Amino acid sequence: MLDIRLFRNELEQVRAGLSRRGESSESVDAVVRLDDEVRRINTERDELRSRIRALSNEVGQLMRDGLKDEAGDLQAESRELGAQEKQLDAASDAAAHELRELLLRLPNLPSDDAPDGSTEHDNVVARVENYDPGSYADHQRVPHWETGEALGILDVERGVKMSGSMFVMYRKAGAAMVRALCQLALDRNADLYEEVRPPTLVRADTMVSTGHLPKFADDAYHLERDDLYAIPTAEVPLTSLARDEILDHAALPARYMAHTSCFRREAGSAGKDTRGLLRVHEFDKVELLAYTTAEQAPALHREILDRAEALIRDLGLAYRILDLCAGDLGNSSRRTFDIEVYAPGVDRWLEVSSVSWFGDYQARRANIRHRSAEGKGTEVCHTLNGSALAVPRVWAGIVETHRQPDGSVAVPEVLQPYLRGLTRIG
């Protein structure tokens, strides 16, 4: 949620930022109009309240003095004002509610550093690492679902039998590798990040805090009977960890990591990427998240990207870093770097991590503040996060990249200790 003060003091900046995303300016106009209205009504209402309080105090004084009969006129006047106040209050609530709904649906402003552009084709490739297009042999040009099936480590058919399309089942070393990847990611970040195991079913307001509701309700699994949502990423519960709290300045930056299942309906992608692990409804992921001051945010953005990148590099995968253009940024993000792994079997770049800086957009929704360094007053925190490791596509990248001429898959060295010393699958 954007700071309403931006609309009052730096309206042109808001318009410019939103238009870089391709948002129309109609809602901006509506926000300004409603904000004016709310403040106008509130001023009038507060004036009435003030008079009612003064009258009531007079009545109270008369009562204490035993002059009950003289209070009648004051009571009548106060009652009259009370009726007016009630009307204004209702009008204020209605306008304020409308304003909030509007603000909740407006996306964040792109950072000035985010490149211009409107679609994913305009994203800037910041770096390409460990990738030599001519280096791939025929034995690596096999899709992971074929290798997985052949080695008995991926059972798509039975996953679908249980739960429908885009649900998969891992088996034997394939299942162990899911666990190993998560354990590796947690161990590699345990030096600075506190491990958390949060609930995977959360309330609506928890989803609102990160920006996943109300705008993207179609993407989330919802348990109607209990009105709970299955989290699409650990970002959701981790952001609500500090909801409605005022953090101590000395506690920042506060770093957390969590391994969770993630659930996505993929409502807009029906029929797309349905094969293998390219796009699934349920998957495991280790997420990194930080609460910071505004000043600390850039350093943490780099740190999370570095850590996510290091894991991919050490798994021996080819990857590239994308600097997302303004038009392709996630709704809540001001700047995002995507890490994409090259999967030779399907000859595609697969997004495995999205490292984002949200400014104070999420923290304002979640009401997360910190005491300012000078001691007086509070400031809204900044939040940042990124996948340390999202399992399915990394799993696919490993199986395709490290496939050997004999059809087996070499286990990356960093993973071997987590697979009981296994060096080769198949």
Add this chain to the structure above:
RNA sequence: GGAGGGAUGGCAGAGUGGACGAUUGCGACGGUCUUGAAAACCGUUGAGGUGCAAGCCUCCGGGGGUUCGAAUCCCCCUCCCUCCGCCA
């Protein structure tokens, strides 16, 4: 799921219709004293809205109601605790 008890400032804990945004204690911060510290003593110390400011307004778990006036009375909801039931 049933029955009862709770929810007040950073924490603990008073307050059952009127001068209460809230007694007090602890903590924190500033000062006096001290070579320095501790102790003692003095003072300060919640969050937000609006306004140039003085000020005004809101917030005692959330929402509604009664009243001239609600932390306080009534209704609904959420959460926590105890007991019973069920259970990995």
